[in-house]
Amino acid sequence: MSDILAPRADVDSAPFWAAVREHRLTLQRCDECGRYRFPARPICPDCRSWKFTWPEVSGRGRVLSWVVTHHVTHPAFARQLPYEVLFVELAEQPGLAMYGNLRPAGAPVTSGMPVRAVFEDLTDAVTLVQWAPA
Amino acid sequence: MADAEGLRALRDQVAITGIGYAPFTKNSGRTPLSLALEAILAAARDAGLPVDGLDGIATHHVNDSAPVHEVAAALGLRDVPWYHEEFGGGSRAPAVIAQAALAVAAGASRHAVVYRALNGRSGVRMGASGGGRSVPGAELQYQQPYGLLAPSQSYAMGARMHIERYGTTSEQLGAVALQQRANAAKNERALMRTPLTMADYLSSRMIADPFRLLDCCLETDGACAVVLTSRARAAGLAQPVVTVRGWASVLGPDDLSKPGGDLTRSSAALVAPRLYSMAGIGPAEVDVAELYDAFSFSVLVQLEDFGFCAKGEGGPFAASGALAADGALPVNTHGGFLSEGYVHGLNHVAEAVSQLRRQAGDRQVDRAEVALCTAQPGYLTGTTSALMLARQS
Numbered sequence: 001m002s003d004i005l006a007p008r009a010d011v012d013s014a015p016f017w018a019a020v021r022e023h024r025l026t027l028q029r030c031d032e033c034g035r036y037r038f039p040a041r042p043i044c045p046d047c048r049s050w051k052f053t054w055p056e057v058s059g060r061g062r063v064l065s066w067v068v069t070h071h072v073t074h075p076a077f078a079r080q081l082p083y084e085v086l087f088v089e090l091a092e093q094p095g096l097a098m099y100g101n102l103r104p105a106g107a108p109v110t111s112g113m114p115v116r117a118v119f120e121d122l123t124d125a126v127t128l129v130q131w132a133p134a
Numbered sequence: 135m136a137d138a139e140g141l142r143a144l145r146d147q148v149a150i151t152g153i154g155y156a157p158f159t160k161n162s163g164r165t166p167l168s169l170a171l172e173a174i175l176a177a178a179r180d181a182g183l184p185v186d187g188l189d190g191i192a193t194h195h196v197n198d199s200a201p202v203h204e205v206a207a208a209l210g211l212r213d214v215p216w217y218h219e220e221f222g223g224g225s226r227a228p229a230v231i232a233q234a235a236l237a238v239a240a241g242a243s244r245h246a247v248v249y250r251a252l253n254g255r256s257g258v259r260m261g262a263s264g265g266g267r268s269v270p271g272a273e274l275q276y277q278q279p280y281g282l283l284a285p286s287q288s289y290a291m292g293a294r295m296h297i298e299r300y301g302t303t304s305e306q307l308g309a310v311a312l313q314q315r316a317n318a319a320k321n322e323r324a325l326m327r328t329p330l331t332m333a334d335y336l337s338s339r340m341i342a343d344p345f346r347l348l349d350c351c352l353e354t355d356g357a358c359a360v361v362l363t364s365r366a367r368a369a370g371l372a373q374p375v376v377t378v379r380g381w382a383s384v385l386g387p388d389d390l391s392k393p394g395g396d397l398t399r400s401s402a403a404l405v406a407p408r409l410y411s412m413a414g415i416g417p418a419e420v421d422v423a424e425l426y427d428a429f430s431f432s433v434l435v436q437l438e439d440f441g442f443c444a445k446g447e448g449g450p451f452a453a454s455g456a457l458a459a460d461g462a463l464p465v466n467t468h469g470g471f472l473s474e475g476y477v478h479g480l481n482h483v484a485e486a487v488s489q490l491r492r493q494a495g496d497r498q499v500d501r502a503e504v505a506l507c508t509a510q511p512g513y514l515t516g517t518t519s520a521l522m523l524a525r526q527s
Binding site for chain 1: 277290
């Protein structure tokens with residue numbers, strides 16, 4: 001599958017993508033105040049500590065909102081139209097949210113719907129976190 | 135927190151003395167520099183100011199325009215003491231005007247011109263991913279792989295949440311598009327002037343559900359410029375005096391990294407109290423509102439966030455007819471980005487100035503004394519800014 005936009009990891013986010021490659025969802029958690037954060041950042045936005053670890057999280061969440069795209073915004077997605085992008089709040093912490101596609105594509109989606117993380121290997125080097133009804 | 139007393143002392147001290155445009159088209163066949171120069175020359179002429187009187191130049195862009203030093207050189211201005219150039223699209227026009235107002239108020243510039251020039255349709259398009267253009271930001275790596283690439287998609291998620299929470303309808307979104315098209319019919323600059331019916335709106339193709347084509351702004355080649363001058367000097371220039379009564383900006387929280395996940399409340403809710411504090415007036419005093427309308431939903435959410443109606447009531451408010459030129463709150467009297475053209479915000483400011491000068495012709499709003507001009511970022515909770523303008527008669 002060559003029609004992809006591979007994530008461009010940076011030094012801060014590399015551990016997240018490396019874990020996803022191993023089908024594990026890990027998030028930064030502050031060692032000082034215990035709060036999770038996403039996306040990956042060098043310091044905690046709550047207590048500004050530089051100390052953190054990458055615990056594995058439950059992969060459970062709920063749908064906050066979603067969009068169904070019918071229009072080509074990039075050639076890589078032309079053959080997937082229409083496709084859903086979900087805005088998912090993780091069970092670990094209120095407001096801790098991330099995006100992902102709905103799997104299977106075209107499944108019914110409702111506000112607040114429970115979802116679980118699933119891992120999709122797009123190439124030998126690229127894996128994405130996606131979301132399926134729980 | 136900003137020094138409220140310091141800002142209030144600047145209330146109405148700077149005027150917008152000139153406005154100018156380069157034509158809005160879908161394919162200009164010109165450079166952004168050429169468009170910028172046309173708009174700037176027109177704005178200086180409108181102010182009654184010789185071009186050599188300009189001693190400040192500012193703009194904002196997303197690497198799609200002519201930078202300030204090229205514009206100065208092309209104008210033959212060889213000793214410009216104040217300039218300002220920042221990266222950003224829709225969030226920035228009021229913020230850049232605020233910077234220019236600060237410069238003029240401080241005496242760093244006597245007559246500062248702010249421009250925005252772009253080939254938004256024939257060149258770099260915001261509605262796509264920019265053709266491989268590299269966009270900075272730590273968050274994009276978590277969005278692009280999922281095909282989340284355009285502002286239409288992220289605003290659609292806000293609209294979806296608003297629909298689910300408050301019962302907002304397609305027809306209410308459509309009411310914004312229809313009203314603005316009706317306004318554009320009276321505006322010779324507007325690109326889209328053919329009246330729309332609700333059936334036209336509902337049958338337009340889906341772009342990013344719940345957004346249809348007619349919920350989305352145009353992509354436009356063109357330019358707009360405004361000249362700022364101290365209020366004292368403005369009285370000696372060509373036009374009725376319109377002052378900057380207040381401004382406010384905010385670096386909003388990123389959409390993913392802060393708690394809440396509430397996409398029904400935009401960063402305008404952070405800007406509004408600061409703007410009203412500096413201006414010393416509130417939503418009840420606003421006679422005309424030029425609300426940033428990259429999408430129909432942007433208007434609904436700002437009606438709420440700027441306090442014109444309660445949270446969740448933007449849809450019914452728009453559908454009531456309140457936004458018409460003779461309604462309770464005339465909105466986007468030129469047709470806005472949905473129907474006039476999309477040059478990232480400055481055309482809202484120029485239209486507000488025309489309204490306050492009572493020079494808006496067939497689309498003139500009665501007794502326009504105070505106008506609100508707003509910005510919106512590429513996603514709902516990002517960076518934004520707003521201006522309040524006032525007629526001094």
